[in-house]
Amino acid sequence: MLTLHTVTLYHLRMPLVAPFETSFGRITHRECLVVEARDADGLIGWGEVVADRDPGYAYETAGTAWHILTDYLIPMALARPLEAADPAADFQARVAKVRGHHMAKAGLEMALWDLLGKRTGRSLRDLLGGHRDRVAVGVSVGIQPSPDALVETVARYVGQGYARVKIKIKPGRDVAETTAVRRAFPTLPLQVDANSAYTLQTAADLKPLDALGLLLIEQPLAEDDLWDHHKLQAQFHTPLCLDESITSPRHARQALEMDACRVINIKQGRVGGLHHAKAIHDLAQERGVPVWCGGMLETGIGRAANLALASLPNFRLPGDISATDRYYARDITHQRFALNADSTITVPEGPGLGVTVDRAALAAFTLRAVGLSRPT
Numbered sequence: 034m035l036t037l038h039t040v041t042l043y044h045l046r047m048p049l050v051a052p053f054e055t056s057f058g059r060i061t062h063r064e065c066l067v068v069e070a071r072d073a074d075g076l077i078g079w080g081e082v083v084a085d086r087d088p089g090y091a092y093e094t095a096g097t098a099w100h101i102l103t104d105y106l107i108p109m110a111l112a113r114p115l116e117a118a119d120p121a122a123d124f125q126a127r128v129a130k131v132r133g134h135h136m137a138k139a140g141l142e143m144a145l146w147d148l149l150g151k152r153t154g155r156s157l158r159d160l161l162g163g164h165r166d167r168v169a170v171g172v173s174v175g176i177q178p179s180p181d182a183l184v185e186t187v188a189r190y191v192g193q194g195y196a197r198v199k200i201k202i203k204p205g206r207d208v209a210e211t212t213a214v215r216r217a218f219p220t221l222p223l224q225v226d227a228n229s230a231y232t233l234q235t236a237a238d239l240k241p242l243d244a245l246g247l248l249l250i251e252q253p254l255a256e257d258d259l260w261d262h263h264k265l266q267a268q269f270h271t272p273l274c275l276d277e278s279i280t281s282p283r284h285a286r287q288a289l290e291m292d293a294c295r296v297i298n299i300k301q302g303r304v305g306g307l308h309h310a311k312a313i314h315d316l317a318q319e320r321g322v323p324v325w326c327g328g329m330l331e332t333g334i335g336r337a338a339n340l341a342l343a344s345l346p347n348f349r350l351p352g353d354i355s356a357t358d359r360y361y362a363r364d365i366t367h368q369r370f371a372l373n374a375d376s377t378i379t380v381p382e383g384p385g386l387g388v389t390v391d392r393a394a395l396a397a398f399t400l401r402a403v404g405l406s407r408p409t
């Protein structure tokens with residue numbers, strides 16, 4: 034059995050090297066929660082809750098996750114020992130009666146995976162069944178002041194070695210921007226992400242994108258709108274990719290059955306953890322649909338988890354997993370992830386996530402912390 038002794042939650046606020054702007058807002062700092070799960074033998078597993086300060090990308094925030102974790106999820110995990118062979122599955126069964134709150138669940142589940150790896154001496158990649166040593170990655174570029182500024186920013190990342198670029202779009206900041214990047218980089222693997230900023234009607238303005246040879250158009254419409262994505266996909270040759278809309282294996286199956294998308298972005302946080310992320314990967318693989326690993330500006334903890342996840346075979350497009358220095362001058366792990374010359378990042382090899390936490394950095398970014406212990 035895996036007996037948890039104490040779970041400590043940290044609420045962090047970390048400065049970004051540059052502001053990041055999407056269709057729903059602009060951030061200069063990233064907030065998240067870090068989960069430290071200590072077992073009865075004193076081993077520690079780390080997890081990251083990817084919810085940000087504001088409910089712009091999703092309804093969850095660092096604040097809602099704090100509430101759900103401290104009042105429900107952590108007490109459920111501490112209440113009795115977890116199944117040692119598959120603590121994530123046991124945890125998911127326990128928390129199934131908590132509706133939603135996937136990012137909160139995923140953060141604690143990640144710490145259980147890390148603990149499992151440390152207890153068994155196996156890497157997360159190995160535990161998940163991944164087979165790659167390095168994974169192909171791309172960079173996600175926020176909305177810039179003008180098309181020229183965007184081309185300049187993209188050029189800088191291409192110069193750093195990123196071989197795939199995603200640009201954020203919103204109504205009025207879409208066709209001119211994407212066309213300018215395509216003209217400057219005629220063969221660059223390029224994709225766009227709208228973060229639900231369009232309706233079926235306003236998305237008609239995106240039609241010129243169909244001639245730009247994009248890899249995909251990500252989440253143009255509302256997150257709860259599979260059917261209109263189906264209608265829009267019928268009007269485009271470019272594959273639509275769903276991000277926000279796919280919150281479970283069931284949504285993934287339904288989206289594929291109704292041709293609401295032809296590619297899926299998998300984020301372990303959005304779908305409730307690595308356990309469900311792998312299920313979506315497997316389902317898409319069976320149907321011959323490619324997936325790729327999304328990003329939530331993770332710290333070294335979540336970045337390590339994303340790399341392990343992206344080492345699974347059906348991750349066939351480059352992930353939004355950039356090098357640490359794309360977001361952070363100082364991170365909370367001792368390990369910093371660097372871009373290899375072939376636009377890949379090496380998957381950590383050590384037990385569990387394969388990273389160690391810099392406690393001084395963790396303390397420097399912590400706004401609040403609380404520890405909950407096993408009932409005696």
Ligand code: SMG
Binds near residue numbers: 172228328329355
């Ligand atoms: O981790 O590089 C990253 C961020 C990638 O663009 C990214 N994520 O919708 O896919 C997405 C966004 C969500 C985060 S926006 C604050």
Ligand code: MG
Binds near residue numbers: 252
């Ligand atoms: Mg997205």
